[in-house]
Amino acid sequence: MFGRKVLIAGMAVLLMAALAGCSGGSSSSSSEASPSGGDDNSPVTYTYFTFGAPKKDVLASETTIGKELFEQTGVDWKMEYLVGDAPTKAGVMIASGDYPDIIDSSGEMAKLMDAGAFIPLDDLIEKYGPNIKRVYGPYMDKFRQDDGKIYFFPYGANIGYISEPNFQTGFYIQRSVLKEFNYPKITTLDEYFDLIKQYKDKYPQVDGKETIGFATLAGEPSNFFTLQNPAMHLAGYPNDGSVMVDLETHEANLVAGSEYQKRWIQKLNEVNAEGMLDPESFTMNRDQYLAKLTSGRVLGYFSYSWQVGDATNNLKKAGIDDKRYVALPIVFDKGIKDQYIDPPGFVNNYGVGITVKAKDPVRIIKYFDNLLKEENQILVQWGIKDESYSVDENGRFYYKDDEQRKIHEDPELSRKYGFDYFNYSWPRYGNNSVLADGNAYGPGNQPEVATFTYTDGDKKLLEEYGVKTFAELFSKPDERPWSPAWSIALEQGSPEQMFITKADDLQKKYLPKLIMDPPSSFDNTWNEYMGEFNKLDKKTYEDTITKAVKDRVSGKW
DSSP: OOOSTHHHHHHHHHHHHHHHHHHOOOOOOSOOOOOOTTOOOOOEEEEEEESSSOOOOEEGGGSHHHHHHHHHHSEEEEEEEOOSOHHHHHHHHHHHTOOOSEEEOGGGHHHHHHTTOBOOOHHHHHHHOHHHHHHHGGGGGGSOOTTSOOOOEESOBOSSOOOOTTOOOEEEEEHHHHHHTTOOOOOBHHHHHHHHHHHHHHOOEETTEEOEEEEOOOSSGGGTHHHHTHHHHHTTOOOOTTEEEOTTTOOEEESTTSHHHHHHHHHHHHHHHTTOBOTTTTTOOHHHHHHHHHHTOEEEEEEOGGGSHHHHHHHHHHTOGGGSEEEEOOBSSTTOOOOOSOOSOOOOSOEEEEBTTOSOHHHHHHHHHHHTSHHHHHHHHHOSBTTTBEEOTTSOEEOOSHHHHHHHHSHHHHHHHTHHHHSSSSSOBOTTOBOTTSOBSSGGGOHHHHHHTOOHHHHHHHHHTTOSSGGGGSOOOOOOTTOOGGGOOOOTTSHHHHHHHHHHHHHHHHHHHHHHSOGGGHHHHHHHHHHHHTTSOHHHHHHHHHHHHHHHHTTOO
16 A cells, blocks of 8 residues: 555554643644643634645635534634645655644645654544444445554545436537537547537637637646546546556556557647647646636536536526536547446545644544534535525425525635535545435435526536436446546555656656647657657556456455
């Protein structure tokens, strides 16, 4: 998993935590109160840092949800979000030893684990975590480390399963394009770009500015996968990260350097030569990307729904359905089954952990346990009854009016309420969970909510394609017991970890050049890229991931 360096550091930290009530310990907490052992609700403020999606820093109690949790526990959080490059920030933390009380690690977990940044949680869970055991119990062996201990909580353990009726991930296209051509059924990459080209030729400008055929979020290193991942989806594979896993043999093969990657990148090269690719695709940041999507100038893009939530909600708020987007399950060729919808899975390589600088681990673990009470899992997803959701005579959760819906969907209202801060990067139920009373854990999976939030434009589009929900545009996923392969942990400094770092660096160097160069240069540049790529130890990496996949299939995690 993450290596065995954590064992000695972890044991030492556990001992310090046990003695904290006597010694006072050290902490990055803003509170000067002595450790309580978790037995009182006196006000205290701890620090939370996330390497996840950037947001505005906030004091948790300034949100509706955070205030409610503060009133229950006396615990508040100074919530801080990544600015700049994640690996650099993690390196600075590790070098200085200056950690917040808890860290949401995102992609930096392996580095933080090897540095001994987190304390082991097993004894704390056993003493103070009945709800933690209820939620994570069936999954705990899947995220124990090499020393047999637990150091963090992954983002969600599914309790039951319900699919997302409004699934939206893949190749997005502006609805005006579909409307213009009488809602054609397009399934292949060529059909997708042909339709966009026809529309752009017909409408070269939007509000006096040039229409953008296709844009991609490849200007930020942390979002470069938006350019890498489409190749696997186009070939009929789900998001398994850097590999495509054969359903029958369970062999893992790299996306990078494959014929699928070449076909995808060469298509973008053609698109760029035709003047359809946004020239700022490799320089703009996330905010600039979202602003372009909201402007109505972009006809198509590839993204995962969580990357573009603000743009999606702002466009819906503006009420101009034709300028909104719909995601389509685009593949290379007819006959390929799309695999955009992920099967049920479990992510075990990142999450939220308590650091070695936390003053009062007991009180923090009690906060986590309280958060995992079902009533509080309802709070962080649905909010407060009769305020942000209602309950009908059959006990079903729904939105009774647009005011309740807006609290969830309007970006500013969602942030103010706390949904944007509490509904993901904490110990939590899995996205597809079902509550004890049969309601969906998340509003997005509740059928009553899905249909309520449809605009006239939504209903028209769905009617034209003969479906009732957006998820019905996509194929149902095949079962994949290893899912997702991108959660397979690589030990820091291992040959496999060094390979994928070098492979990513090569792609960041060559893929933009391959796309932006004249088509006549493509083959030469591709051969140069592959010459460099083939110097790397591809086989060791693929063999390692294949073995991990086969272990998961046989029940070993």
